[in-house]
Amino acid sequence: MNSVISIKNEVYQGAINKLSLFDLETPADWNGKLIVFIHGYMGFKDWGCWNLVQSYFVENNYGFLKYNVSHNGGTLDNPIDFEDLNSFAKNSYSKEVLDFEAILEMIQKKFEITPEIHLIGHSRGGGIALLQSENKHISKICSWAGISSVGSRFPKGELLEQWKTEEIRYHQNRRTKQAMPHLFDQYLDYTSNKDRLDIESYCKSNKKETLVIHGDNDASIKVIEGESLANWLNVDLTIIKGTQHTFDASQPWTKTSMPDALKEACELTLKFLNT
Numbered sequence: 232m233n234s235v236i237s238i239k240n241e242v243y244q245g246a247i248n249k250l251s252l253f254d255l256e257t258p259a260d261w262n263g264k265l266i267v268f269i270h271g272y273m274g275f276k277d278w279g280c281w282n283l284v285q286s287y288f289v290e291n292n293y294g295f296l297k298y299n300v301s302h303n304g305g306t307l308d309n310p311i312d313f314e315d316l317n318s319f320a321k322n323s324y325s326k327e328v329l330d331f332e333a334i335l336e337m338i339q340k341k342f343e344i345t346p347e348i349h350l351i352g353h354s355r356g357g358g359i360a361l362l363q364s365e366n367k368h369i370s371k372i373c374s375w376a377g378i379s380s381v382g383s384r385f386p387k388g389e390l391l392e393q394w395k396t397e398e399i400r401y402h403q404n405r406r407t408k409q410a411m412p413h414l415f416d417q418y419l420d421y422t423s424n425k426d427r428l429d430i431e432s433y434c435k436s437n438k439k440e441t442l443v444i445h446g447d448n449d450a451s452i453k454v455i456e457g458e459s460l461a462n463w464l465n466v467d468l469t470i471i472k473g474t475q476h477t478f479d480a481s482q483p484w485t486k487t488s489m490p491d492a493l494k495e496a497c498e499l500t501l502k503f504l505n506t
Contacts, residue, residue: 235259236294240310245301245333246326249318252276252310253298253334255341258289264370264504265294265346267334269327271354273404273411275299277311280480283489287497293504294346296338300330304411312407320399320412323420324381324428327359335368349504352377354452354476355384358430361460364437373442373500376449376476379456379463381428385418394418406482434463441466442503444496446474471495 238255276297285295302322304313352360357377401410445457461468474492
């Protein structure tokens with residue numbers, strides 16, 4: 232097995248050759264299994280408690296890799312928050328699928344022996360993870376408050392027509408107060424890649440062991456989406472009671488320990504991966 236690795240902010244080449252960053256850590260007593268963590272919409276690899284999540288799994292003998300999707304609005308110099316709104320405006324779900332494929336290719340080059348790879352995807356990242364159900368290189372998949380549909384993320388009716396006419400729409404980031412731009416090309420990309428982005432279809436044909444975790448007070452991705460995922464996957468939905476979309480974590484997070492709900496999500500995931 233490879234020696235101990237501790238990498239922070241190393242560069243990879245993502246969708247349409249755009250450079251972005253990843254972190255990779257393996258423990259001295261590594262079990263040969265690597266967790267790849269995929270962040271969500273308006274997220275980044277160093278958001279909130281994600282570094283503590285990495286430490287938790289590394290302390291439990293897993294390797295851990297987390298990365299910024301290439302068009303999340305971060306830059307190589309400032310991977311936290313959103314200096315590059317031009318790239319954010321051009322992001323798409325299919326680009327994030329390509330980003331994951333680039334990460335997977337990088338992993339295969341980084342290790343002499345490709346490790347057993349498990350996925351944890353949060354929110355939108357949960358959807359990207361579930362779209363890997365046919366990927367032969369992936370062993371297990373964990374959806375944390377994951378989306379059940381790509382198409383339902385887009386506006387409909389008059390709002391869709393307005394977006395088409397104006398070619399751009401904005402969504403406020405409640406934390407940074409930035410007006411986050413979305414080009415209409417994002418919707419056109421979806422309509423051109425509907426089959427590849429059909430989470431329901433991939434779940435119904437999924438043969439991999441999959442864990443679906445959701446907070447019952449999630450106001451961002453309603454628990455009914457977790458119920459749909461579990462139904463399509465023919466698994467039980469794991470509910471964490473009294474918690475919201477990020478399992479009580481927030482950005483910035485200055486404490487040295489995770490909130491109880493996020494720790495419970497980690498513990499449930501560890502148990503799932505260990506069986």
